[in-house]
Amino acid sequence: MNPRTRAGTAGRAIGVVVLISLSLFPCYWMISTAVDPSPLSRGASLLPSGFTLDHFRHVLVDAGFLRYVRISVIVSVGTVVLSAIVALLAAVAVARFRFRLRTQVLVMVLMVQMVPLEALVIPLFLQARNLSMLNSLLGLVIVYLSFSLPFAIWNLRGFVAAVPKELEEAAYMDGATWLRMFRSVLLPLVAPGLVATSVFSFITAWNEFIFALTFMQDSSKYTVGVGLRTFFTQNSADWGSVMAASTVITLPVVIFFVLVQRNLASGLTAGAVKG
Template identity: 40%
Template sequence: MNSRLLTNGMIDVSNPNIAQQWYVPIEIQMLQRWLLCAVLMNLIVLGGELLRSDTTGIYLTGLGVGSLMITRLLLPDGTASWQRWAALGFAAIGLVLGLVSLWNSDLSVYDYWSRGWLILPAALTVSWLTSASIADWCSGISADRAEAGLARNKRLEVTLEAVGSHTLLIHAVALVIIPLVWIFDVAVSPGNVLGGEIGDAFTLEHFEVILGSPTFWVWTKNSLIVSLGTTLLGLSLAVPAGYAFSRFDFSGKKQSMFAFMLIQMFPGIIILVPYFMVMKTLGLLNTSIGLIIAYSVTTLPLCVWMLKGFFDTVPRELEEAAMLDGCTQLQIFFKIVLPLSLPAVAITALFSFLSAWNEFLLALVFNTSNDQFTLPVGLASMIPSTGQRWGDFAAASILVSTPVVILFMLFQKSLVQGLSAGAVKG
């Protein structure tokens, strides 16, 4: 290859193969990415078929994965027309395998979704490989048409990338939405069973049972006391500690921060026995105070790290200017640093509240009386070894999750600011 471009940026027409080397249709570029993604998804589907022990599904999905892999390997590069026909043939095989797998009258929504990850990529490949633009590119095109193709690529690239990104995002959202839809359906369905079609019946009897139960309100009161107490005690300790670690140098500072980080690496269950012995010695079993102290100590290291990262971003020049104006260290902290740190304090408070609201293990061990149960322990008591009350459990789960959703909606702005506040220093 002697020359690739002319001085004016146009493709050199002296080399007849230069057009293919400089121009690749956007369809081929996208197929290289999307077929790889389709192969990975079909491998996940294959794992699901193995768990279901569906022999037919295993064979068809396995063959489909092979056809998509070979199709991607054989995608044309503009140098040989046989690659296009070979890739087209294996894509057609994958399409046929997907359609054959639909030859069953008893298919669920999952079955249609899993088959779709074989049928749609294969059908798209067949459609694009049989298009006139791909056929012309594989047989050789002129420089002028290659330039037009590059312009076309630029127009379509944003749209096609958006389609691919949104497809993956929809699947990510579905992983969160589907369990919520399922548990809501159980909560509004008659009886206490997990089966049945979604939306086949509607009743509010489970919510009436839960809201009319005095025990549920006792659990709610206990959770509110423990969560609010943990938040207040945790903030009163974490805020000054985070500021001290950020602004002052003292003996053992690095070792203390390393110890805070090290504590987070170990599961909480390893401190269960020491915690229990301490609470028993102090007479704090079956009390809200005991849980508040335990939760505050557990969440303190991470809260200190979060607040220290934000305090590091507050310019020291502001404090120095305030000191020149005669402010004391406490005045600087309360009148300058703390108001600027409200987003970080809000996210730390939210973290402390939710940690206490959702914690199960310590509440189960420290409290043996039903009158001292928090909501997670109370919900677990609704699923005994016999006579499961799945409908009541689902309704209670929705009611317990509602305050969390409300808090996230109210503090959404502070949440985003607090999470990104310590990302960049300065």
């Protein structure tokens, strides 16, 4: 290996190390602050002053933060399941069926994704109030569903379009009904796309704050984002508890990502091959 090649390899390795360090440093600071006995006096020190789990005990036992986690799990799982079902059926419709204004429908679906969430707070609040869905977990799931559907439909459309029609026709020739063909032929082939859209839907529902705060009037129905606010007072914050609760919030997302990461990369790229 010549010196120029070695220098290029070393430069890339250093760049990767720097990028990973910058990406992981916020996580390190969060966890190290959560186990620091005196987070307020830590200052800019890279190392905590000691080790304690008292902040986690306060968050999980005294503050009852697990009830917020339970509510967020219910809302996020409901959003993922409904989003996967509705988006897949809609993707099949726009990819396989020919109807008037088909292209315009796809463009409108994509335009919805570009609307800032803050611009939708008041109209969705008024609509939820008229439908008696305020302070309702179902209402919150429906709101998150509307946020995740545009990306899910657009992504899954590429997967459905990439499946050869001949496979579906062969299933029909063998006597399969549309439902059997959908379950045995189409669904396994678009499964990587469902994984990618499920990750997006889960993160959208798990991390959202504004609508959860606006729609939920009962503190027992707060999600983790709103529950984290309880550790802030008017003039100060319990940073040890805040970081401990943030660590608890991060764990489900990390676990979910680890479980589906094998199919995530192919799910983000394979749908762009055709469509």
